[in-house]
Amino acid sequence: MSAERTWQIVLGMLPPVCLIALWHGIATAGWAPAALLPLPSAVFARLFEQLHNPVFLQHAATTLFRLFAGFGIAVVVGVMLGIAAAGSRRLEALLRPLLRVLAPVPKIALYPALVLILGFEHASKVALVVADAVFPILLATYQGAATVEPKLVWSARAAGASPRRTLLTVVLPAALPAILTGCRIGLVISSIVVFLAEMLTSTDGLGHLLIYASRSFQTVDMFVPLITISLLGLLLNAAINALQKRLLAGFPDAG
């Protein structure tokens, strides 16, 4: 069993290691000039150096602020609407067609409108993050809440709990696994979207650093923000996974 597990890990490491080796090979063989494809070691050295650079960290902090502001609003709105829709037929009938129309629309296309209405600063980027992250969270919450074992709800109601109290103390906790999954997807989406918005119009943030580097043909500095935001997404994803394991320790099908 344990040997099997090690074998799996080795297999899994293979493709990323091969890709980096291939990248290194192409760069050192001189097939691509360093201006187009820098050495992987140069990129990672630069990444490490930037992680100690206060200016770079300032940009990263700006991005993180926008990311969490947008994600936080999306969680509050998405979970509230999702739970409420599961509890009320009328609200559900109202929300469903709206979601059907809005969910497949590329939210990034709204960004120019958000810039026109909310300006070039934080607000337009936060709003775009909300618009993109709210859908997976809302839908996951609604699906989780709508599929709660009806007997649980009946028992709570029979024991004298009001509909609202049942929603908060029975349905919400029972829907938690689904909500956390929605949040995990929403969080990764947030980190992608905030970066793209910063690439489109911005004077600060990680996305801006990529565009700035590409305008001055600093290839190494183009890779660094991209790797940083990807690592950030990976970390946030892992953090929610860990939270899910911890919070759902008592659930039968946790994980």
Place this chain on the structure above:
Amino acid sequence: MSLKVASASAVPPLLACLALLAGWEGAARVLDINGLPPAYDALRELPAILSDREALLNIAASLRRMLTGFVLALLISIPVGLAMARSPRVAALCNPLLMLIYPVPKAALMPIIMLWLGIGDASKTIVIGLGVSLPVIYHSYQGARAIEEKLIWSAAAMGMRPAARLLRIVLPAALPQIFVGIRTGLVLALITMVTSEMIARQAGVGSILFNALDMAQYASVYAMIVIIGVLGFVLDLLFERLRAKLVAWAEPSHDIAVGTA
């Protein structure tokens, strides 16, 4: 019967569209700022854009790139997903790499890929293909993994070869899940297409949108947003129709497309 069902399901979304337009019109009148023209002004721009040869060619070129990237991604992703489900080794090989690629903003690769392949169609098609592939691989994998093993054993016992089993048992059984992935992929193809064009700023729907913004033609900006929104909704609707025909035997999937960014 089927007509009744179809018309019944078309009314609420139409009402939702009208409500959104009314909300927009109302907000524009109340806020009264340059950056938010009333819905009527924006919609009045639509005929001008849709009869402009240049704009139509741009939209057509965008859609062509999108479909090329989308189809290429399907051709690669579905077999990869199925192979991962049938062989634990392939799954162990691919899973960590896919996990690493998952949080990368695909459209943000545009400036780097443009350095290598230039500003033309190839870069955009590759970026779109990358954006589409992950959900399709994931759902093909999940669909093929959930197959009743007895089906495969029976086929093997009757002498069906592994390749035939994959094509005639695993693929059809996984099809409903694969379609869920393709639907998400289609929405993502459109998103990645628009985003990559907004970043490259050279041709296509996304660049028309940003050029209008730069030239302060606010009504045109909103008209383009409406066009892109309608494209997203219509593509999703058409695909749902197709899916309902092809896998009519499967349970209906969720009627809301999940999959953004």
